[in-house]
Amino acid sequence: MIDTSGSTPGGPRPSPAPGRLVAAVIPGTLLNALNSSMIVLALVPIERDYGVGLAAASWLISAFYLAATVCMPLMGRLADRFGARRVFVSGLALVCATSALAPLAPSIGWLIAARVLLAVGTSVAFPAAMAVFRTALPGGPPQGAMALVGTANSSAAAFGPVLGGLLVQAWGWQATWLVNVPVTVVGMVLALVLLPPVPPRAPASARGALADLDLPGIAAYAVAAGSLVAFLLGLSDGPSWALLGTAAAAGALLVLRETRTATPFLDLRAMAADRRLPLVFAQNTAVAVVFYLSFIGIPQWLQGGRGLDPASAGLVMLPLTGVSALLLPLVARGLRRFGERPVLLTGSALLLCGSGWLLLVDADTPVWALAALAALLGLPNAFNNLGLQSAMYRAAPDDRIGVVSGLFQTFRFFGSITAAVLVGAVFADGADDAGLRTAATVMAAVSVLLVLAGAVGRGGPSGRRLQSDP
Template sequence: MSQTADAPARHHARWVVAALCTGTLLSALNSGMVAVALSTLRREFGVDVATVTWVISVFYLTSAVLQPVMGRLADRYGPRRVFAIGMWTVALAGALGPFAPNLVVLCAVRVLLAIGTATAFPSAAAMLRAVAATSGGNATKMIGRIQLVDTSSAAIGPVLGGLLIVAFGWPAIFWINIPLAALALVSTGILAPRDAPRTRVPLRRTLGEADLPGVTLFVVAVATLLVFLLELADDPPWFLLPVIAAAVALFGWHELRAATPFIDLRLLAANTPLVRVYALFILANLVFYGALFGIPQYLEDHAGYRTDLIGVLLLPLAAFNVVTAPLVERLIDRSGLQRTLVIGLGALTVGALALPLLGASTAAWAVLAATAAVGIPYVFVLVSITQSLYVAAPSEHVGQAAGLFQTARSLGCIGAAVVVGLSFSGGTDPADWLVLATATVGLAVATLVVALAWRPRRTISAQVHPNPPDPAK
């Protein structure tokens, strides 16, 4: 292909990436919007902090188990088709959410929303293979741009959610999904490549290969553990402990025997550096999302901030991603992944020390300083851990490792919701905030200790695979 012919193809590829982003950003956007809606939802449905965290937990639990399944469906039945079905599902959830009569129904709608958004990233990654082939671009770099936009949308979510809630009430954070999903459908319908012809495969066979028994046992284990943890502050249901133990044991037994396991335990057992990446990612997300889910409730309940202003004050948590990410990549090139990761985690630990100070002052400048102190170093951690994943994962298992990486993120988000629920079990006064802030600082220190003490078996350098396999595969 000539250079002059390449230019239009590359230009078209950028528009395709932009179109796909309209769908892939919906997961992070909805997470940001619901973060500033938690206090409103508590008042609307008359529930406590621990109970309202299920709105977060069911979303991330669904996302954790469905990402690999949706990737398999996209490969089998066409990524554009699966992407479109997902956007229609998002629109349906947006239409049903405002009419939820209680929190149980609202959680069910959030599950539906998670099903729809879970199709977006695996389908987009699969479509980019065809885009890269025609444009001469790099599919991995395109996927990296989508991930950066998705993470940055976490900064927009609280701002948009706050404005919508103040202007139109909490149902608006569901209504907004309808035009956004329509935009994704139209833009990808015009710009995204059509699905190539595929051999017809029965859906039953595809679902059978998705290890549904393993997925079920995973959900039972995590959901039961959540019920137990969220009731610890009041009346711990000790009878659930043997249920949790049995579900975990059965899950491990089944996964070691499954032909296509949901979580390949043998892969993890043979690759300690990969396990380290997942452990650090879970811990880092506990810190970041603990701040994202905790600060809005504290500011609204204790300090009396309006929801729209809270969204603006949360902006520094993710607003610096686009500016900071290139600087982090240069630091990795010069100093290596391990050193950059430690620098980021050290800065995140220092930044987390600003959170307890909000117990003394909730002035706008103090909140902005605290959210920036957590948000800026988190970019260092996110970029370096993501690149560490591609170094630690065997080249023949990069796709599988990338899917588990998204599962690790979801588990970190669920854990953060639990930490917030337990910390605020007695209320959202400064004393309760100090409990959450202290726990967050402790988690940040634990993450840094793990990074320093648990050295990878092989050196993680600045060099990633020259041509890493496409994560969608």
């Protein structure tokens, strides 16, 4: 186990103040959420400028999700082995350079390639931030720091479309890229000044460092995860069984490799011995399915079934993310006092209440009631996100916190992509009341499973962490 007491062989080293660490990582951690949401308002102008259709432009979204899903654990692995601050700053530098050059892209293909690089760079921040917290802040999960980071991310997701719309209207779609440049410059300066340097754990020689990374395991994971995401994203055009078969074959090779190598990319043996992390990942996926069914589905119904214009639909949905951001500091206090299990059970119960209310909604429901429903559906997001992050942080090994944090985000991406596919299926014939009730039924069913899992769970996460292989 890596020592996190803050001491060094040369003598004690005081731990940095949590506020300094949070201030340093927030500019980087909000970039993924911000760039995931701003792009929606830039698609139509991009289509017009490059003379392409929606199918080609939509790859700007799909490629980002595909790359981020694959890269999150990989970036976490790099942070674990080569130092969190070094990798964090490198990711911001990649985002800065890509965002500065992307507006000059000569074709839509080059712009899609830039979105892939953007996803790679923004994938660094969250796992590297968790690795920084683990190294610099001794003790259990720093729920207060996590709450502040979560508030920034929720705010970025909530106001990203608003910001994107303003930027596109004022300066064109190029501004949705260029806005990243000052954010990343500030982020790099803050990280270099405020984050403590972390010595790399990887061997000094290049050959030893490559062996330590487990490149065959990384390759198998990338093929498995990438093929599965591509399969899910392509379901609207009919299932590609070849992609699903590729994902299964690569997954089998991944298990075979990771259970036999001395320094695995994913320590499957440790996860099998202590199932807290697999349970957290499963809960994270299920919560994401429910949340994104509402986040993606309700706005479509508000416009197609309720007849609201896009601006009014956006205002109705604002409480869905805004309430969560406001509630996170209070949830952090509850976590410190009661632990993860009661917080997660509360979040699951609130999800079930919101899903049940959504079953009663139709085209005659007043707008004020719809806004209140959006607020109710936003409440559990604070409980579930922070509770699951805390449980993940507690269960992760010290020397694998980066890769585990990346996996945590990957499973959330799987849930959001699954929700997007389900929304496309239930609204295939139009965003009407029947489709909304079908989505609400799925949400309620998953919420019931989450409540049952929380109610029958034995004791919740304990105070000890997984021990990884040396």
